[in-house]
Amino acid sequence: QQQVKQSPQSLIVQKGGIPIINCAYENTAFDYFPWYQQFPGKGPALLIAIRPDVSEKKEGRFTISFNKSAKQFSLHIMDSQPGDSATYFCAAPSNTGKLIFGQGTTLQVKP
Amino acid sequence: EADIYQTPRYLVIGTGKKITLECSQTMGHDKMYWYQQDPGMELHLIHYSYGVNSTEKGDLSSESTVSRIRTEHFPLTLESARPSHTSQYLCASSVQEFTEAFFGQGTRLTVV
Numbered sequence: 001q002q003q004v005k006q007s008p009q010s011l012i013v014q015k016g017g018i019p020i021i022n023c024a025y026e027n028t029a030f031d032y033f034p035w036y037q038q039f040p041g042k043g044p045a046l047l048i049a050i051r052p053d054v055s056e057k058k059e060g061r062f063t064i065s066f067n068k069s070a071k072q073f074s075l076h077i078m079d080s081q082p083g084d085s086a087t088y089f090c091a092a093p094s095n096t097g098k099l100i101f102g103q104g105t106t107l108q109v110k111p
Numbered sequence: 112e113a114d115i116y117q118t119p120r121y122l123v124i125g126t127g128k129k130i131t132l133e134c135s136q137t138m139g140h141d142k143m144y145w146y147q148q149d150p151g152m153e154l155h156l157i158h159y160s161y162g163v164n165s166t167e168k169g170d171l172s173s174e175s176t177v178s179r180i181r182t183e184h185f186p187l188t189l190e191s192a193r194p195s196h197t198s199q200y201l202c203a204s205s206v207q208e209f210t211e212a213f214f215g216q217g218t219r220l221t222v223v
Contacts, residue, residue, distance in 0.1 A: 004153075006153075032208075034211075034212075036214075041216070042216055042217075043117075043201050043203070043214030043215050043216050043217050044154070044201070044214050045214065046211045046212065046213075049211070087151075089153065089154065093208075094170070097208055098156055098159065098169065098170060098208075099156070099208075099212070100156075100170070101146075101153040101154040101155075102153060103152065103153045104151065104152065104153055106151070
C-alpha cells in the first residue's frame with residue numbers, strides 16, 4: 001500500500017522561528033500536494049497546496065517547496081506564532097487518485 | 112453560510128448497537144469522503160462517493176457502510192458496534208478530487 005512519510009513527528013520552536021516539516025511520497029500519476037492544519041477538536045482545514053508545475057508556492061507566512069525528482073515536498077512557516085500551534089498533515093495522491101495523508105506533525109510554538 | 116456538518120460530535124455506545132453518523136454539506140459538492148483518524152495518527156480513507164447513488168470503499172477496510180441518496184447527505188452506518196470501532200470519524204467534501212476538501216468537525220465514537 002502506498003505511503004506518505006512525514007517528519008518530524010513533533011516540533012517545538014520559539015516564536016519567530018521557522019519550523020520545517022518534510023514529506024516524501026511514492027510514485028503517483030496525479031499532481032496535487034496539499035497541507036492541512038488541524039486544531040484540537042476540529043477537522044483538518046486546507047492550509048496551502050501545490051501543483052508541481054512550480055517548485056515553490058507561498059501564501060502569507062506559509063511556503064511549500066517541491067522537489068519532483070526526489071518525490072519530496074516541505075512546509076515552511078515563516079515568523080511562526082503561538083497561534084500556529086497545531087497538527088500539520090501533508091497529503092499526496094495515490095495511483096488511484098485518492099489522497100493519502102502523512103502521519104502528522106504536532107507543532108508547538110512557544111511565546 | 113456554506114459548510115459541512117457532522118452529528119453527533121461525541122457518541123458513547125454499547126457493543127452490538129447499530130449507529131448512524133450523519134454528515135451534511137450545503138456547498139453542492141459532488142465528491143464526499145469518510146476518513147477514520149485515531150488520536151495523533153494520520154487520516155485513513157474508508158468510504159468515497161462520486162455523487163448520488165455512487166459509493167466505493169477506501170484504502171482502509173471498514174465494517175461500516177454508507178449511502179448517498181441526496182447530494183448533500185452522506186451518512187455512515189455501523190450495524191453492530193464493537194470496541195475496535197472506537198475512533199474519530201471525519202466527513203469531507205470537495206468539488207473535484209484535486210481541489211480543496213472541506214472537513215467537518217468529526218464524530219468521536221467510543222464503543223464500550
